[in-house]
Amino acid sequence: MTQQIPQVPVTEPELSGVRNFRDVGGLPTVDGLRVREGRLFRSGHLAHATAADAAFLATLGLHTVFDFRNAGDQKLEGPDVELPGVRNLNIPLTDPADGAEFWKMVRDGDLDELRAALSDGRAADRMIASYREIITQRTAEHSRVLHALAEDSVPALMHCAAGKDRAGLSIAVTLLAVGVERDAIEADYLKSNDPHRRYKVRRTSTSADAMSPEVMELLSPLFDARAAYLRAAFDTIEATWGTTDRYFAEGLGLAPETRERLRERLLDGTGR
Secondary structure, eight states: OOOOOOOOOOOOOOOSSOOSOEEOTTOBBTTSOBBOTTSEEEESOSTTOOHHHHHHHHTTTOSEEEEOOOHHHHHHHOOOOOOTTOEEEEOOSSOTTTTHHHHHHHHHOOHHHHHHHHTTTHHHHHHHHHHHHHHHHOHHHHHHHHHHHHHTOOSEEEEOSSSSSHHHHHHHHHHHHTTBOHHHHHHHHHGGGSTTTSOOOOOOOOSTTTTOHHHHHHHHHHHOOOHHHHHHHHHHHHHHHSSHHHIIIIISOOOHHHHHHHHHHHBTTSOO
């Protein structure tokens, strides 16, 4: 039976330059444990963090920030602010060329172009395909992340640009590895839809309909966190490897003792 996710008191800071920040502590595992608070955080990029934001982040005792943006993202947004004493690992989960023309169209395209590319479910289909591809094509990167967490990298913060897709998947894979319930993983993932967390859509066009209701509706699937996207990733794990245990063992090369060490790092009641 699925445990009820605890209602943790709202203690999230009002970060003005960092979107979608949260601690994933408190989520329940299938064997009755919980993710330890203060061990694993997620957010959007840190490039625009204010001095006050950086001061707050410095209180978390972070060991490592995992930045899943590619070079194109970093050129657009800028590098993360430096956090003294914190290691920043850039592990791109998409290549700069992936969809470059597509995303240029999203930013610059007119209504007819957007209709042709995104209407009739095409936008959501693109997102599902992206999630499936990251699961099957980025096993080395996810393996590197989980091995780092098991060794010495917590407390850790994971982010991409919006903190929704690449970071969302990496958080989901990490939580799955330590036995967090899938319903709880999905509930945390869907929090990225909260209005104060959502990525701010950018359009360079200054035309009257650049941000019209129809344009925003067409773009919505690209900037939503949808359960169907995450479930497609989980389905891909099972379709490709048969079970999640085989995915971690064969796909990510995680030995049982490494997964156990990961649980010790991240879960309450495991001895560390």
